Amino acid sequence: MGPVESEAAFLARYDPADYARPAVAVDLVLLGLSGGRPALLLLRRDRHPHAGRHALPGGFVGIDESLDDAAARVLVEKAGGARAHLEQLYTFGAVERDPRMRIVTVAHLALLTEAAFAEALARAPALQPGTVTASDEGSVTVRAADGAALTLAFDHAEIVALALRRLQGKLDYSEVGFALLPELFTLRQLQDVHEAILGTRLNKPAFRRRMLDRGWLEPTGQFETGTSYRPAELYRFLRIPSQTPSQTLSKGD
Amino acid sequence: MGPVESEAAFLARYDPADYARPAVAVDLVLLGLSGGRPALLLLRRDRHPHAGRHALPGGFVGIDESLDDAAARVLVEKAGGARAHLEQLYTFGAVERDPRMRIVTVAHLALLTEAAFAEALARAPALQPGTVTASDEGSVTVRAADGAALTLAFDHAEIVALALRRLQGKLDYSEVGFALLPELFTLRQLQDVHEAILGTRLNKPAFRRRMLDRGWLEPTGQFETGTSYRPAELYRFLRIPSQTPSQTLSKGD
DNA sequence: CTAATAGTGTCTTTGAGACAGTATGGG
């Protein structure tokens, strides 16, 4: 093979092939809880394609911007900079998913506390809330406040369905559940979050045992106020303790 | 808002904005088992950048090609069309991950049976095998047959590490484990697959009970041959039985 | 017969569900 030219010389000569490229976008599933159900923040499209339908906030990825940065920027631009836990979900790249042009979109999950959800609604008036109901086959129905079903644009219903499934799958062994709660919370609030996401009722003593035995929670000695019954203790999420290798490996992403 | 023009009229007029776009690629983690360890198929780079390092097979996504199609095409072009279970893993989009130009790559996991692994090696002579060892913190080391550690190009070590973690996470509740086995297999072979992926020993009676109680397996009444000991019964993977909604929702992707 | 592995029976342990009990706030 002989001597190889230096990396610097190679790079100077490099001329990137310029075939037609898909556009790259990020879309955000802005997810919070409302009335014991998962809730979304959507934008009603007033232009073609899919005018009148509701869509996930999104935007194109800049040429000098990482995917994470693009998702964070969209959060600022389209949701008034609400604080949210962001994580990549899945990349959708069907050829005809957008009739305008070829767009590959990297869908992200953005989890909002109740306060952040309300703040985003206040700061970005174009956003409209919708509640999410999971159907039997893993698809979802999104409804406006008046109960009317909303039709989502593009493949966004599929993205929302995947977001909910992913959240359900990670809920028990990851810290995502805490992204939907304020800094201090009661065990009942934590259980309410799990029940809302999973759409099931959970056994209270078993749930408490499991959460406390994990060592992720710190009791603060403070108690909720304003109740007409025995106030519950407030806890703080510490973080997932240093994991043994086998624990690290035992669950997926 | 007044009447809206028809969707067809809008589309005819639509002129896609043409900002600079990242290139979109797919990379494949071709994963099989070799000697009780996970094993990869890699291409040794003979050009800058990262000349001499080993890289995942990959290719650009065509403008009229879905991500899945692109991954399948790369499997054909770079792995001799080996049969493999393909699934999307994660999308890597750091700005400087490739010094030549901005490339967003959608990493895929391609699981190969032992036969498919050998066939790919035979049909695509450029491929080189490497065994994967997981380290404590979730990173991986890839070694050539002679035990020498291989340095992977770009962010491919990170991609391989994620692939292994994902596989470990999905192994117990999904059908991915069967993608590494031939049509007919013994329970011991199935357990060997799980032990190789997880890097741990498993309890035999418990493993058998769990697998058989799931109803995913059909005993064939056939037995392995050529052993010098009691031959084990061969089983076939049926498929994951129809799931109740709560089961469908109980685990992530 | 022995060697080696397949496959099973059973005891123990762990963790979840169920359910009833006590504790503590407001009225």
Added chain:
DNA sequence: CCCATACTGTCTCAAAGACACTATTAG
């Protein structure tokens, strides 16, 4: 006192680990 909810003790049950036992092949 009442009510409502927090929080706990304990029984039962289901599933996993441990381990020994039987079964079946080659030689």
